[in-house]
Amino acid sequence: MMAPSRRRPDAADTAILAGYLVIAAALGYLSVESTIATPLWPLVLLAIAGTVVILISRRRPAVALGAAIVLMLASFAVGSGAEAALVIAGLYRAGVRDSRGAWIAFGWAAAGGTAAALMLALRVRSGPPLLGLAPRADAAAWATDWLSITVVVLAASLIATLLGINAGHGRRQAAALAERAEHLRRERDQEASIAAAAERERIAREMHDVIAHSLAVMVALADGAQASVNARPDEAHRAIGRVSETGRRTLGEVRRLLTAVRDERDAAPPAEAPRVERIPALVDEFRAAGIPVRLEQTGTLTEGAAVSLTIYRIVQEALTNVLRHGRGVRDVLVQLVFSRSEVTILVKDVAAPADPAAGAGRGLVGIRERAAFYDGSVEAGPVAGGGWRVFVRLSTEDQ
Structure with a gap:
């Protein structure tokens, strides 16, 4: 049942892919139509590569995130910048999986984002306006552009990481609670099994004591009655009476034990334990x-x-x-x-x-x-x- 889900994208992958293609198409159109005049072929190649990254992200999350950072660098240099959405999605998923790994991924994304912001600032400064940004001739203005883009990239990456960690914490906590509940259930069943075995052993001891004792007494009384039936009939008669009395008492104790085993609510009150x-x-x-x-x-x-x-x-x-x-x-x-x-x-x-x-x-x-x-x-x-x-x-x- 798990193999098909690993080969085909699930609902989350489909939603991410659809969202990415919409962003890539919108930003690609603006980039082609602007005075910066981005060529169409790098946008198409980046979109194809971004689709592949999304498709492998569930099986190879670390590889997919590294590829997304590389695509973001290329996109800020020659494309529309839409591939930054892949990095955001990768950071969120990293946070969902593991908080420690998420911060490592954020570090790599921050380094890649800083470099990508540098490329975009150089591109804006040396070429026509891009997305409303006018070219800058002085170094101070260029540094301001770089800093602004870097802050935006880092802020978006940090927010995605924190949201992923928060969502992952809730899932991990729910999974831990479910595991603990299952552990407690198994422990309860094991304790119940041990208690049942102990109760069976107790009842077996009781049955042995009651039956062995009563049969030994009854046999001895019957032998005595048989030996004295002719010479001392009165004594033999009393011995037979004791045999009957012992048998009735034994039946009462056995009934008490069996009632405890079967838990019969409608049964007669059991005899009191000796x-x-x-x-x-x-x-x-x-x-x-x-x-x-x-x-x-x-x-x-x-x-x-x-x-x-x-x-x-x-x-x-x-x-x-x-x-x-x-x-x-x-x-x-x-x-x-x-x-x-x-x-x-x-x-x-x-x-x-x-x-x-x-x-x-x-x-x-x-x-x-x-x-x-x-x-x-x-x-x-x-x-x-x-x-x-x-x-x-x-x-x-x-x-």
Whole structure:
């Protein structure tokens, strides 16, 4: 799409060409008809050369401006002076493109204009009247003519340069604003993409914690119910009830997560996210599943603290790992210590020696990711004599 516009003159080039030909025809007629009697052939050659300059000005602006200055010198010497309009147009375009380059172009045009004014003054002084100027015989009058023509040429060149710089500044400013708006749009889209990815990762962690924990508890309760259905039917019945209760609660939490993803306005109000206050109930669930869990808590957490959900999920994931991977678990300690600037979480079980592959799954990865969000640290590994230990430290200074 850009190649044709570079080969053919656009509307501005057409307007400049039309204006130049009109000026060249008018001044050429006056020059031919005056007593100075300018020959027709240099006017025609200058007009042809001026047309070529206009046609190449968009592709080769510097070359076109240099050629226009040369044509102005020739025109003031043997022509009508119409080619000065080419220099004016070139200076305006130079200002539109670049202010620094415009002043360089003005310097060259000023030098060429001064020389052209000298040629015209010599021509007027040595020949018949030109455009109403009478010949001068004395040097003072000749110098006055030269100075007057020079001032007019320089003033016209300066005005064209300043107008071009002003117009170019407005265009460059508009282009800069458009570029900045586009940059901000791309930056906003990128931030939205990053936020969406982070939200998907958060929801994936939540789904893993909820489903893995609930399924592990339900499997343990179902196994216990199956083992005791004949010998202790009442206990088996209670275990089946807990399976049902755990399943309903899991469905509620999954529905809450999916509602957040789909942003359903007409959906039922989602279940409240679990917090530290529900950890005793969580411990009871694991006790019902056959894990001997003890809970120790020192201090209290600020009400409404954002870290509350993270603490709950870390304890839930650590206990789920005990339920899934622990063998012969004899005791599990959940210790929470709340201070003004940090929270420490310890989940330690006493059991048979751990499988070397334990702890390599996504559970510990999720714990580390949650802790990193609060500038925390995680220590996890087997303990001497058998069992597993998870120790998490979270910073709450900004809570």
